[in-house]
Amino acid sequence: MILVLAMAGALWGIGALMKAPVRLRLGMIVTLWLGVVGLHLLLPDGHPLRAATGGEARVWLAFGVVAGIVLGYQSLVARLRAKAAPVEAAAPSGAFRPAELDRYARHIILREIGGPGQRKLKDSKVLVIGAGGLGSPALMYLAGAGVGILGFVDDDMVDGSNLQRQIIHADARIGMPKVFSAEIALRAINPFIELRPYKRRLEEETARALFAEYDLILDGTDNFDTRYMVNRVAVELGKPLISGAITQWEGQVSLFHPAQGGPCYECVFPTRPAPGMVPSCAEAGVAAPLPGVIGSIMAMEAVKEITGAGETLKGRLMIHDALFAETRVISVRRRADCPVCGAST
Numbered sequence: 001m002i003l004v005l006a007m008a009g010a011l012w013g014i015g016a017l018m019k020a021p022v023r024l025r026l027g028m029i030v031t032l033w034l035g036v037v038g039l040h041l042l043l044p045d046g047h048p049l050r051a052a053t054g055g056e057a058r059v060w061l062a063f064g065v066v067a068g069i070v071l072g073y074q075s076l077v078a079r080l081r082a083k084a085a086p087v088e089a090a091a092p093s094g095a096f097r098p099a100e101l102d103r104y105a106r107h108i109i110l111r112e113i114g115g116p117g118q119r120k121l122k123d124s125k126v127l128v129i130g131a132g133g134l135g136s137p138a139l140m141y142l143a144g145a146g147v148g149i150l151g152f153v154d155d156d157m158v159d160g161s162n163l164q165r166q167i168i169h170a171d172a173r174i175g176m177p178k179v180f181s182a183e184i185a186l187r188a189i190n191p192f193i194e195l196r197p198y199k200r201r202l203e204e205e206t207a208r209a210l211f212a213e214y215d216l217i218l219d220g221t222d223n224f225d226t227r228y229m230v231n232r233v234a235v236e237l238g239k240p241l242i243s244g245a246i247t248q249w250e251g252q253v254s255l256f257h258p259a260q261g262g263p264c265y266e267c268v269f270p271t272r273p274a275p276g277m278v279p280s281c282a283e284a285g286v287a288a289p290l291p292g293v294i295g296s297i298m299a300m301e302a303v304k305e306i307t308g309a310g311e312t313l314k315g316r317l318m319i320h321d322a323l324f325a326e327t328r329v330i331s332v333r334r335r336a337d338c339p340v341c342g343a344s345t
Helices: 002-017 022-042 048-052 057-084 098-103 114-123 135-145 160-164 178-189 204-211 224-237 290-307
Strands: 125-129 149-153 194-198 216-219 241-247 250-256 316-321 326-331
Touching (some): 125 135, 135 149, 149 178, 204 224, 216 224, 241 290, 250 290, 290 316
Parallel strands (some): 125 149, 125 216, 149 194
Antiparallel strands (some): 316 326
């Protein structure tokens, strides 16, 4: 037995000198133990090798069981300690890692944002409805800007026809749910933020619970039923809503926030268009960069709303005509008779 223990010690020492991993060294000793047990089981009683290595197999079997129990216990304790230990990678709320300070330096030196504004972005929660044409640039710039928690809702799959304008997706991800494709792209942009993809169709009941978790809502959908529903829920919960829309060569965007004195979406658009009057992008077409222009403005409005920088589009509607390179901003007002946010409701 002393000979075997000496061999085990030698294997461990040689492994340590060669800086072999602990698992490899343990593996060598287990191999030695299996060899000794095999000798005792195969060789007849009284054989010199059996006498030199302890005499009986059951002694080594018992030794192996005890060693296994000890090692298993140590492994369990180590795992429990690891779970109980604080995660070093997680920064305290509001605090920045050195890599984040470098990443957001161009924001921090802006007088209108600075360190306090960047901290507001880090502490903010923004929900984007739709991971398509408008959602693509909005999500990418909000991730780059450092929005701390970024949620996005979409029940659609990536299609080849999307790739002309929906820049968050890629050819290799055709057939993948859009929210998971977007998650891959956003994680590559900024690993320091929390992403919450929701693969679902947004219904009014689920929207209430979901909107309650966020500070700001961005609507980039192309469905009027969804737009009016999103507006109703946002008004009910007092959440600011940035809404964008595009068709062919033209886009528009505004910030709707009745809780702060501005109009809601239904104040500005009290009557939804008749069926067929406003064709979808699939029916009428859309210039590829147009969603990037309007979606980026939506992200810019979100950054201003969160940080308090400049003047937002609350109470104003921006209309962009890409075909003739014209942009105009018109004033919009809250309607007292609005069924959603008016004084009578």
